[in-house]
Amino acid sequence: xxxxxxxxxxxIVIGGVVLATIPTDYVVVVADEIAGLExxxxxxxxxxxxxxxxxxxxxxxRARIITRLDAIDAAVVASNTTELTExxxxxxxxxxSRLKDTLLTYxxxxxxxxxxxxxxxxxxxxxxxxxxxxxxxxxxxxxxxxEEVVENYAPELEEAPDAEETATSTEAVTDPESAPVxxxxxxxxxxxxxxxxxxxxxxxxxxEAVEIEVEATATSS
Numbered sequence: 001x002x003x004x005x006x007x008x009x010x011x012i013v014i015g016g017v018v019l020a021t022i023p024t025d026y027v028v029v030v031a032d033e034i035a036g037l038e039x040x041x042x043x044x045x046x047x048x049x050x051x052x053x054x055x056x057x058x059x060x061x062r063a064r065i066i067t068r069l070d071a072i073d074a075a076v077v078a079s080n081t082t083e084l085t086e087x088x089x090x091x092x093x094x095x096x097s098r099l100k101d102t103l104l105t106y107x108x109x110x111x112x113x114x115x116x117x118x119x120x121x122x123x124x125x126x127x128x129x130x131x132x133x134x135x136x137x138x139x140x141x142x143x144x145x146x147e148e149v150v151e152n153y154a155p156e157l158e159e160a161p162d163a164e165e166t167a168t169s170t171e172a173v174t175d176p177e178s179a180p181v182x183x184x185x186x187x188x189x190x191x192x193x194x195x196x197x198x199x200x201x202x203x204x205x206x207x208e209a210v211e212i213e214v215e216a217t218a219t220s221s
Contacts, residue, residue: 025088026075026076026078026079026082027079027084027088027091027092027095029071029078030072030075030076030079030095031091031095033068033072033075034072034095034098036068037065037068037069037099037102038102040061040064040065040068041065041102041106041109041110042106044061044109044113045106045109048109048112053112053113053116055116055117055118055120056120058112058113058116058117058120059117059120059121061113062113062114062117062121062131065110065113065134066129066131066134069134069135069137069138070134070138072099072138073138073141073142076092076096076141076142076146077141077145079092079145079149080145080148080149084149089149089150092146092149092150093146093150093153096142096143096146099138099139099142100139103135103139110131110132110135113131114130114131
């Protein structure tokens with residue numbers, strides 16, 4: 001009986017050693033985190049469209065988004081410490097492209113989360129680091145490390161939707177029966193118009209955060 005127990009313990013120890021020596025596939029981690037980010041953003045977008053996203057919920061959503069971006073960045077940086085196969089390198093490049101597509105697709109949602117969370121964050125309940133800053137930092141870092149890992153990597157600048165067109169189309173869907181705009185230019189802009197302008201500016205910042213880093217990397221290469 002003692003021999004059986006000792007043998008079982010030996011197998012457990014050996015198994016633990018084997019598992020500990022298996023290297024982490026950071027490319028898989030990157031893909032999983034991007035998929036998680038997409039799921040988070042889809043859920044947030046649904047809440048926004050349903051009008052159920054509260055300031056407190058937006059603060060939590062904002063924290064999740066930034067945490068995901070940091071995790072993606074950390075995994076890409078860690079991938080530099082391992083010898084990647086050609087297949088893994090291509091998956092890493094594809095993951096970066098998917099990340100940029102996701103950030104551009106959900107740019108309006110990212111802006112909404114940032115804006116809705118402001119009243120709570122002003123009370124000191126969250127970091128002052130904005131989503132736009134997190135996006136810019138992540139894209140810059142990931143681009144740099146992918147360029148180091150993948151030979152002849154040359155990111156292509158993707159065409160992003162125009163901020164003014166996005167704001168206009170959103171307004172049209174929200175209020176299709178709105179009255180014609182007054183021709184009295186002396187009238188002060190409404191609060192909604194001010195919010196639209198703020199959203200358009202933030203929209204530009206997120207687009208530029210993705211595009212500028214891509215252009216900088218392409219120029220340096």
